[in-house]
Amino acid sequence: xxxxxxxxxxxxxxxxxLVLNGWAQDIRILKNVGFIVLRDxxxxxxxxVKKDSGPFSxxxxxxxxxxxxxxxxxxxxxxxxxxxxxxxxxxxxxNMAESPLPLGIVDEVxxxxxxxxxxxxxxxxxxxxxxxxxxxxxxxxxxxxxxxSQGFTExxxxxxxxxxxxxxxxxxxxxxxxxxxFLNQSPQLYxxxxxxxxxxxxxxxxxxxxAEEHNTPxxxxxxxxxxxxxxxxxxNDAMHMLENAITMGISNFLKTVPDAExxxxxxxxxxxxxxxxxxxxxxxxxxxxxxxxxxxxxxxxEQLKIIGSRFEGFYFITHWPKExxxxxxxxxxxxxxxTKSFDLQFREIELTSGAQRVHNPQILKNKIEEKGxxxxxxxxxxxxxxxxxxxxxxxxLGLERLTQxxxxxxxxxxxxxxxxxxxxxxx
RNA sequence: GCCCUGGUAGUGUAGCGGCCUAUCAUACAGGCCUGUCGAGCCUGUGACUCGGGUUCAAAUCCCGGCCAGGGCGCCA
Numbered sequence: 001x002x003x004x005x006x007x008x009x010x011x012x013x014x015x016x017x018l019v020l021n022g023w024a025q026d027i028r029i030l031k032n033v034g035f036i037v038l039r040d041x042x043x044x045x046x047x048x049v050k051k052d053s054g055p056f057s058x059x060x061x062x063x064x065x066x067x068x069x070x071x072x073x074x075x076x077x078x079x080x081x082x083x084x085x086x087x088x089x090x091x092x093x094x095n096m097a098e099s100p101l102p103l104g105i106v107d108e109v110x111x112x113x114x115x116x117x118x119x120x121x122x123x124x125x126x127x128x129x130x131x132x133x134x135x136x137x138x139x140x141x142x143x144x145x146x147x148x149s150q151g152f153t154e155x156x157x158x159x160x161x162x163x164x165x166x167x168x169x170x171x172x173x174x175x176x177x178x179x180x181x182f183l184n185q186s187p188q189l190y191x192x193x194x195x196x197x198x199x200x201x202x203x204x205x206x207x208x209x210x211a212e213e214h215n216t217p218x219x220x221x222x223x224x225x226x227x228x229x230x231x232x233x234x235x236n237d238a239m240h241m242l243e244n245a246i247t248m249g250i251s252n253f254l255k256t257v258p259d260a261e262x263x264x265x266x267x268x269x270x271x272x273x274x275x276x277x278x279x280x281x282x283x284x285x286x287x288x289x290x291x292x293x294x295x296x297x298x299x300x301x302e303q304l305k306i307i308g309s310r311f312e313g314f315y316f317i318t319h320w321p322k323e324x325x326x327x328x329x330x331x332x333x334x335x336x337x338x339t340k341s342f343d344l345q346f347r348e349i350e351l352t353s354g355a356q357r358v359h360n361p362q363i364l365k366n367k368i369e370e371k372g373x374x375x376x377x378x379x380x381x382x383x384x385x386x387x388x389x390x391x392x393x394x395x396x397l398g399l400e401r402l403t404q405x406x407x408x409x410x411x412x413x414x415x416x417x418x419x420x421x422x423x424x425x426x427x
Numbered sequence: 428g429c430c431c432u433g434g435u436a437g438u439g440u441a442g443c444g445g446c447c448u449a450u451c452a453u454a455c456a457g458g459c460c461u462g463u464c465g466a467g468c469c470u471g472u473g474a475c476u477c478g479g480g481u482u483c484a485a486a487u488c489c490c491g492g493c494c495a496g497g498g499c500g501c502c503a
Contacts, residue, residue: 026464028463028464028466029463030460030461030462030463030466031459031460031461032460032461032462033461033462033463034462034463035462035463035464037464046462046463046464048462048463063455064454079462079463079464080462080463080464081463081464082464099437099454099455100437100438100454100455101437101438101454102437102438103437103438103439104437104438104439104453104454106465107439107452107453107454107465108439108452108453108465109438109439109440109452109453109454110438110439110440111438111439112438112439112495112496113496114434114494114495114496115437115438115439170501170502185502186503208503210501210502210503212428212500212501212502213428213501214499214500214501215496215497215498216497216499216501217496217497218502218503219501219502219503220503223503224503225503226503298501298502300499300501301498301499301500343503349503350502350503351503352503353502353503396503397503398502398503399503400503401503402503411496412503423494423495424495
């Protein structure tokens, strides 16, 4: 069993004997001395092999990326530029790596996306890639602990479903024994049903599937959605919960991940509340740029870039027209063309979509039909609204996109261990 | 779904009708080197996505397939 990590060396005293395990990232052999750069999940150490020591003669047999175990001592003085050094007394090869490697870990060559993802296990041995997932994990942990502190219960809802959440066009169809079924695009309907069950605050972290044939740096066909739903709440309550959750996620990331402030573009937790701008204000700003947005039209990428350039980081766009929002979104009492909805944006990237929901069953049924959907397919859902459904609100947050914008990754696929996109279902 | 671009050694590239027996880097193998650390130096190994077509001649031009990256739409 492994007892020490490479980074533990920083707390050890000179002369102490211990065993380090890891990957032989690089091997350099000179006439009178040899070096192995040993890597484990905590970092790098230079293992120095003196000519008169036993393992010197076997250095040439170790291939890059082989897994080795080194016993040795902590040196009096660290001479390596890596900042950590260890003097080998014996080395055993636990598993030899084949060569050449499918992609180099320390080679000074670029690697294409395709090659990287075809060999993702190897790609992730690069610290700059694996740390994305340490960041993602820490962000999620911060959000999760925050939601738990606010009285939320984490739930798991089905991913194989019989009806579409908001339509049918963009769902993956699967064979479910003798029936047709779909992979769920969102836990939306289930979250709401749980509100009717008397659990007042629920959240779920789980996969969402979209069969859209997009091919962009910000879309995945399978992504991780952080979804919440809260009873006796409106869209403003949901926005507060969201900005605080994000702030706690970032704060936990910055606090717990080594070197976080150096590879993140978000250097400190954002201040709350996040700026808010209404859809109509956006339209008016765009009009100042000579861009006309038609009534009830969605904002496109180019338009969102213009809006996004006015803000430092996160901001909300609120009160979207009802045309561009799903049937379960409630409208403003005084202006029924607009909804109690919001998107959380970071520049032009949409991270979250949320709203206060419709809780009156008759209005909800009408809205389903207005969207051209067959309300009888939603009976399992509508039924839960007829026996005491509180007013409620919630949101869905894309975890990969959140990670992407915080780390300023050029492509959202980088924030997914094994991305599923228009053409990739492997590995 | 529409549109654009690209596929050359393990990896990343140059070449874009004959000078290609295909460039360079990195990797790999061997050698040299007083502790190296993007080590350095020498020698060697290793490649034109697939199928048709045009041509005296195709890595290079045309068509199709497969694979990839991106733009739009749509969305998290």
